[in-house]
Amino acid sequence: MTDVRDRGLRRAVRRLRAPAAAGGAPVTYGLIAVCCLVFLASPLSGFGPVHGTADAALAARAGYFERWGVIPADLWNGPARAWVTPFTALFVHGGWLHLLGNMLFLHVFGAMAEERMGHLAFALFYAGCGSLTLVVYAAAYSGSEQTLVGASGAISAVLGAFLRLFPRTRVTSLFPFLLFLPLRFPAWIVLLFWFVLQWLAARSAGSGPGVAYLAHVAGFGAGFVLAGGVRRRGAKVKTPATATEGESQP
Numbered sequence: 432m433t434d435v436r437d438r439g440l441r442r443a444v445r446r447l448r449a450p451a452a453a454g455g456a457p458v459t460y461g462l463i464a465v466c467c468l469v470f471l472a473s474p475l476s477g478f479g480p481v482h483g484t485a486d487a488a489l490a491a492r493a494g495y496f497e498r499w500g501v502i503p504a505d506l507w508n509g510p511a512r513a514w515v516t517p518f519t520a521l522f523v524h525g526g527w528l529h530l531l532g533n534m535l536f537l538h539v540f541g542a543m544a545e546e547r548m549g550h551l552a553f554a555l556f557y558a559g560c561g562s563l564t565l566v567v568y569a570a571a572y573s574g575s576e577q578t579l580v581g582a583s584g585a586i587s588a589v590l591g592a593f594l595r596l597f598p599r600t601r602v603t604s605l606f607p608f609l610l611f612l613p614l615r616f617p618a619w620i621v622l623l624f625w626f627v628l629q630w631l632a633a634r635s636a637g638s639g640p641g642v643a644y645l646a647h648v649a650g651f652g653a654g655f656v657l658a659g660g661v662r663r664r665g666a667k668v669k670t671p672a673t674a675t676e677g678e679s680q681p
Contacts, residue, residue: 456542458554463534466582469522470530499523500578503569517562517569523580533582540593541586547596548658556592556657561585564650568643584646587629591654594622626651 470476474491500520505513524530545553564584569575593600629647 456545458550458557459537459541459545462541462557462582463537466522466524466530466534470524470527473523475524475526496523496525496578496580500580501565501569502578503572503575505576506566506569507573517565518558520565520580521558521561521582521585524582525580529581533586536586537582537589540589543600544589544592544596544658548592556654557585557589560588560650560653560657563653564588564646567649568646571645579643579646581643583643584650587647587650588654588657590622590626591651591656592658595655595658622651 471478474488474495499516500523501516502509502513506516524533541553541557548556561582561584564587565579568579568584626648629644629651
């Protein structure tokens with residue numbers, strides 16, 4: 432007769448030998464890698480070719496944004512190629528802090544969302560929602576000539592999806608008004624708090640340079656609504672939830 436404890440021990444050993452996450456999150460980590468590589472190859476990273484004078488460097492950066500970013504006025508009244516920019520802009524970032532902040536949020540929330548949705552569905556969800564948020568922003572500020580870049584809209588959609596899929600998951604958050612103490616809260620508290628901040632900021636924001644809060648709000652709403660239709664029924668998520676900062680801006 433086999434001892435029950437022996438069977439339990441063998442099951443424990445098999446779990447230890449198994450990969451940490453059977454499905455993994457190749458799309459999430461692939462997106463992070465692509466965004467980092469694109470930034471390193473851009474004129475903003477400091478690792479590319481020297482452009483001579485400071486004015487030449489500024490011109491190179493402006494040309495880079497205009498080529499790959501979304502310009503609302505051009506999207507509606509410019510050349511047809513402008514309609515590619517809501518997708519290309521998802522991989523362009525305005526600086527190191529912009530890049531690292533977005534990639535932190537994508538790493539924290541994207542892996543679990545991908546495992547629940549499935550790899551292909553998550554990839555289409557990310558690209559579709561991200562592009563949609565930029566189009567929504569361009570429609571709201573159709574006369575603006577300010578360039579819009581970054582994955583913030585897509586990552587906001589991932590946050591909305593995470594709230595829909597894992598509302599009771601607890602995350603460690605740092606809030607300035609709580610003296611930056613690392614406290615654990617249910618995801619729905621942290622993400623709804625973040626959404627309210629974006630909503631209030633979007634109401635007071637203009638169309639000039641700055642953070643496209645409206646794209647954040649649109650992305651979060653789209654992600655929350657669409658996540659229920661793309662999640663895989665019965666999918667088991669093995670990627671553990673990691674910590675995030677409550678007031679960081681994607």
